[in-house]
Amino acid sequence: MGELVQTLVSGIAVGSSYALMGLAMVIIYKTSEVINFAQGEMALLSVFLTYMVLEYYHFPFYVAFPSALAFALLLGFFLEFAVLRRAKEPNVLGMIIITIGLEMILMGFVSWKFGAEPKTMRFPLSPYDSLSLGEIFVSSLEALTFVVALTLMTVLFLFLRYSKLGIAMKATQQNKMAARLMGIRTNRILMITWGISSLVGCTAGLLIAPTIMQPYMMWDPMLKGFAAAVLGGMTSLPGSVFGAYIIGVVENLFGGYVSIEFKSAVAFFIIVLVLCIKPSGLFARHYVKKV
Amino acid sequence: METKNRTIFFEVCNLSISFGGLDALNDISFEVHKGEIFSIIGPNGAGKTTLFNCINGIYKPDGGHIIFKGQKIQGKRPDYVARLGIGRTFQNIELFTHMSTMENLMLGRHRYIKAGLLRGAIMWAKRSFAGREEVAHRRKVEEIIDFLDLQSVRNKFVGSLPYGTQKQVELGRALAMEPELLLLDEPCSGMNSEEKQDMIFWIKDIQDALGITILLIEHDMKMVMDISNRILVINFGKIVTEGSPEEVQKHPEVLRAYLGEQDNLENIA
Numbered sequence A: 001m002g003e004l005v006q007t008l009v010s011g012i013a014v015g016s017s018y019a020l021m022g023l024a025m026v027i028i029y030k031t032s033e034v035i036n037f038a039q040g041e042m043a044l045l046s047v048f049l050t051y052m053v054l055e056y057y058h059f060p061f062y063v064a065f066p067s068a069l070a071f072a073l074l075l076g077f078f079l080e081f082a083v084l085r086r087a088k089e090p091n092v093l094g095m096i097i098i099t100i101g102l103e104m105i106l107m108g109f110v111s112w113k114f115g116a117e118p119k120t121m122r123f124p125l126s127p128y129d130s131l132s133l134g135e136i137f138v139s140s141l142e143a144l145t146f147v148v149a150l151t152l153m154t155v156l157f158l159f160l161r162y163s164k165l166g167i168a169m170k171a172t173q174q175n176k177m178a179a180r181l182m183g184i185r186t187n188r189i190l191m192i193t194w195g196i197s198s199l200v201g202c203t204a205g206l207l208i209a210p211t212i213m214q215p216y217m218m219w220d221p222m223l224k225g226f227a228a229a230v231l232g233g234m235t236s237l238p239g240s241v242f243g244a245y246i247i248g249v250v251e252n253l254f255g256g257y258v259s260i261e262f263k264s265a266v267a268f269f270i271i272v273l274v275l276c277i278k279p280s281g282l283f284a285r286h287y288v289k290k291v
Numbered sequence B: 001m002e003t004k005n006r007t008i009f010f011e012v013c014n015l016s017i018s019f020g021g022l023d024a025l026n027d028i029s030f031e032v033h034k035g036e037i038f039s040i041i042g043p044n045g046a047g048k049t050t051l052f053n054c055i056n057g058i059y060k061p062d063g064g065h066i067i068f069k070g071q072k073i074q075g076k077r078p079d080y081v082a083r084l085g086i087g088r089t090f091q092n093i094e095l096f097t098h099m100s101t102m103e104n105l106m107l108g109r110h111r112y113i114k115a116g117l118l119r120g121a122i123m124w125a126k127r128s129f130a131g132r133e134e135v136a137h138r139r140k141v142e143e144i145i146d147f148l149d150l151q152s153v154r155n156k157f158v159g160s161l162p163y164g165t166q167k168q169v170e171l172g173r174a175l176a177m178e179p180e181l182l183l184l185d186e187p188c189s190g191m192n193s194e195e196k197q198d199m200i201f202w203i204k205d206i207q208d209a210l211g212i213t214i215l216l217i218e219h220d221m222k223m224v225m226d227i228s229n230r231i232l233v234i235n236f237g238k239i240v241t242e243g244s245p246e247e248v249q250k251h252p253e254v255l256r257a258y259l260g261e262q263d264n265l266e267n268i269a
């Protein structure tokens, strides 16, 4: 029994970092229907620059982390403005392919600049500290990730639903032309969307880095985050978070009781299953593709 | 007809645009006075919608000017033109289909909303700035809902509404922007005769009660002759004639063009 509960709790813990990546992808998808495969590598770049600031220039955490977030925001703005917006006669598929190109460029850059060997990221919390509740253990880093994911989900949810900007984003997604005729600067909205999304991705990266840090560190969380977003219906913030928990838990159960080799493939098995049974995702409300 | 010393409200000069060899608009010039209903007629593919698209910035014309209240607006972005006070409805309805009527109309107010960082603030602070602002905008939207008789569909998703009602919502959304110039692209197409009567009534009222200048594209000749102050006729992207309804319907080319349409003919005669 205790072992099962432990497996569930660890599943939710690992799901929290997927959740952050899922949130990041949902934000961009919500406004532009683009699946951003560069999400992980955008975070990767921010994380490695943070590493540089901490290790080479010896700045304290309270400088390094906020600057990392600021950098991520600007990186998002920049990529949307300088790359995606330049696409001539853009369509969603073309945009997705651009993000794959970006992914490769960013990954290549990080590998070239910092090398492929694993590094150790300093962090205010050690990943080996843990909290215990009876026989159940979670590392304090996992607990932090869990809290951060839920907090960001709530803040983003309220922000997108009630702020002027959030409403403009919703309008942009539903009908870009009509949004522009309402006086909404849709280009600027997309740019801000990319910035916020990059910021959320960077938060995920910073929380993942203390446990594993090398150029491929974001690939798995990004794919799992994507899977979580699909489970949640691609447009729902809470959906992607709960999708991530489901994936984390099932993955851990599968790894613990069935087969450790196929643990990672489980996420994709779940996606296929969900897409067969309920193609709009588990949490989508009234979302239908506009024509 | 035109007086020299009036400040020009809206003017199009020598406007041209072509799409790969096809001259969709060729040297179009006309002027619209404040407060009038100015109609644009012509057969299918004449370039009427293209003209609207140039005015509100969806297309960038190849040549010529468009001047609104003394400012050149050709080649400006649609959101910029919208903020200057030019509203529009579309031939093929462009609504936010997964939002309610109310939400669509509130988006018409979007350019006026200042606070709204937490629109939900209204829930717990009706007297906060955001709360008061929200209340004011909702009141404005309620007026429009009353005006266009949309009470019964205010909280329905517009995607599920009948075609004619969607056209009404789109008109309401354009009105919520409080435009000075309103472009209506076939507001009556696809409507039954009762809906059409209502629409004609509202368009007149928008002119009389709200004082909004209207540029109208419409195929229904009776309606056009009935409500327009002046009419511009175009064909193959070129101007055929321009003038009052009486003048225009005497023009030989107009007579010829609409000769085939029996019901329209007897209305004109």
Ligand SMILES: Nc1ncnc2c1ncn2[C@@H]1O[C@H](COP(=O)(O)OP(=O)(O)OP(=O)(O)O)[C@@H](O)[C@H]1O
Pocket (backbone or CB within 6 Å): B019, B022, B024, B042, B043, B044, B045, B046, B047, B048, B049, B050, B051, B091
């Ligand atoms: N984006 C575009 N690309 C290519 N050709 C275009 C484009 N937009 C319009 N055209 C062409 O310009 C011409 C004028 O089209 P437009 O839509 O303005 O006609 P219209 O007068 O509104 O006709 P209708 O009464 O059918 O609405 C047509 O031949 C059309 O095919």
Ligand SMILES: [Mg+2]
Pocket (backbone or CB within 6 Å): B048, B049, B050, B091
């Ligand atoms: Mg047309």
